[in-house]
Amino acid sequence: MELSSANSQPIKKNSVPSGCELGINERTGRLQWCPGYRFVKVLFVIPAAMLPVALLFLVLTRFNVVGSVKYPDRQMNYYPDHSNQLEEIQARCKPVRSTLSEVLDVEERDILRDLRTSFIPSKHVIQVLPADCAQPERYDGLLAIPDDPSQSDLVNIYRSKRSATRQRQTRKSVPQASTWSNKGSSESIRATQVDIMKKYMDLSADPCNDFYQYACGNWERVNPIPKDKAGLDTFEILRESLDIVLKNLLLETRDGSLVDIENTLATTLKPIETEHIRRVRKRIIRKRAVLNKLVLKAQIKKMKRELSTHAALDSEENNAETKARHLFISCMNYSLIEKRGLQPLFDLLQSLGGWPVLNPNWQSDNFDWLNLTAHIRKFNNDILIVEWVGPDIKNSDENIIQFDQTSLGLPTRDYFLQASNKKYLDGYKQFMIDVIVLLGVQPEIAKQTAEEMIDFEVQLANITSSVEERNNVSVLYRKIILENLHEEIPEIDWTRYLSIIMERPINSSEFVVMFALNYMKDLVLLIDQTEPRTVANYILWRFVRHRINNLDDRFLQAKQKFSNVLFGREKSPPRWKNCVNQVNANMGMAVGAMFVRKYFDENSKRDTLAMTHELQQSFREILNETDWLDTPTKRLAEMKVNAMSLRIGYPDFILSHKELNEKYADLEIAPDKYFENTLRILSHIRRTDQNKIGQTVNKTAWHTAPAVVNAYYSRNKNQIMFPAGILQPPFYHRYFPKSMNYGGIGVVIGHELTHGFDDKGRLFDRDGNLYRWWSDHAIEAFHQRASCLVRQYGKYTIDEVNVQIDGESTQGENIADNGGIKQAFRAYTKWLSEQTDPDVLSGETLPGLNVTNTQLFFLNFAQVWCGAMRPEATRNKLKTAVHSPGKFRVIGTLSNSEDFAREFSCPVGTAMNPGDKCSVW
Structure with a gap:
């Protein structure tokens, strides 16, 4: 049919159609x-x-x-246009410097929340978060910008999905430690361990004079402290190995290969052919x-x-492991962090009413310090008032709101109050000045503001209680309803404060626990006597000092200067380490799921569980042999041992994608919003914490990420926890002799078990309640034996800094160390006595090490504590730590061990076999 006219008349001469x-x-x-x-x-x-x-x-x-x-001809958000994707990646993924925080950047409450002990000091980390640089949100040739603004959300979803699945070239994996890859024969694993152990030993040292020197004398020569660390020990090396494994997991694509950002080529979409259109x-x-x-x-x-596509996107976006990887991406995306600059922080501060030091026109008329601290608490930061929801220590089945005194900007109050610490206080003040100047304030104003904040914090430190004053938790504890608390401290509107935090009305009849009543009374007086501008500056400084972790390198360099003063660290660690630590700290169950599926040896879980039961039996035997405990107290103590719950490896729910995804369901993570991701995570943690109010305590729940190198005992749950990350050499390997496993993870098990009966653990009964269940006679006998350890460890001096150990502060850990090794050796010798197979018995030593099987037990225990630390970090550790330095965890423990002295034939009177020994358990 033809259409012959310009006006498209459809009628053709002599051929008019009968239809349409x-x-x-x-x-x-x-x-x-x-x-x-x-x-x-x-x-x-x-x-x-x-x-x-x-x-x-x-x-x-x-x-x-x-x-x-319309097709965009450049990147829409923060990236410049590049001729190809490789050029763009190279521009974004430049080498950067970041920082691992020490003890000062932990945004969690380190007070009485879980009353939990750890085998080693926890690795404190700032909240940051997953793997190498991510692909930026770039134009996808098949997707046009819609004219209808309502469609823009769908476009963004498509862009994010296609960007995440863009084809990449891959590189080979970083070599994994054989212990995590489960590769290697029994012979090769043992031979490797022999080489390691021999490198650390000083065979010229007399084990009966200084066993630490004998076991670890060559450590510093073999393992010099890297410039980006305050110290290096066995645990740090294990963490380094684990961090590499976690980094690779966070970089893994669906096919198991690793993303190679530097060499990834752009995916070019083929244009539609004109011929195709014509056809x-x-x-x-x-x-x-x-x-x-x-x-x-x-x-x-x-x-x-x-x-x-939408279903796939929803599944991907709600996937906990994907969220963890996006956190890592946002942390590693330094180019974007740099381009966004200070605006995210300025917007946040503005939403909180503005930081006076940045705003000369700030008015104090409407300033409400309680309102400000409550809104900052919504980001899981406790400033001036520490608040949390957790088990009531006198009724461990009930979650209850609890309050305590503030933490400070330096490790302890002594840093503010003792003249000998002026160096650190000056460094802290300079840190304040540097950060404020970087935010655009004139140096003179920054200095004046910093001095005002320091003066305020010194006064704040003065009204806090010392560690020694807080040893008796029973004296601190006070359960009270909010209405009565308001009557005692009317200056603080407690219901308003909690309503802001919990985002719902709070009844004035709600019960709470207060651990710092006198501090709260002094706090309101101090605030009343201080200029509102100074109080506001200080509160927001404490918040901003954490937020600079999410800004560019200039702020991290300022932080590094302060870390050098405080810890002696010479440079910041690589950014990827920081990011790995942060995603593991904040989404530990998601990371743990990836780790456990690929690397965890289920044999280690079975063996550790069996060993734990053996050590429980050892403790029961030791308990029954004690002559200083009366029978009723012994019976109750045995009931507590029997009631201890065990958590080994990982919680089962993390292997269920559905349950794991539900844990992080309300957490929204974007691969290009690092600053906002951090705030969302902090809010998520706060919501999870606060939502426990009114719920029965779940004593089976895990509160520790599986992929960490540590072990824990919870006093108010009477629970021992061994995460998957610690079940590796030198603590455990399925091919190790049993002597080494008992001297490694066995001692750790005994250590945590003994925490239930140390100076603080003994105050809690089998259900985890603070309760006086010991007789007066037993309490007095315990104190006599514990005071022996206090005196013993109090005499040890760290020569490098000429400072003595605080035997009082470290007594709980020292009791656990001494009890743990005794139980572990007893369990090992009992296992040994039950073996009749000559091949099994001959396998209890390591070829190449001239030690017996029982000596190997003690040697492995000692080498766990090999390490070195910079003088500045040593001073800081001695001021704050509840653990003795590694050297004295070896010397102090073994010099009290009759078993050690017998196996090494040490004469009585030698340094490692003194005539007078200390023993509690």
């Missing part, structure tokens, strides 16, 4: 309706023509035939009758594809 058909105007190329004269044009022509034209337009639009589609047009012209069917089929396919 579609035709193409040869001049315009447009599809038009060709009605016959038997149709009523007014009623049918216009509406009948619009439908097929619209359908055809949709089809042609899909093939970019018609319509003016489509011809087909439409020829197949007019099937036009509607074609359009309908295409629309159905499109809808199915969109539904499938």
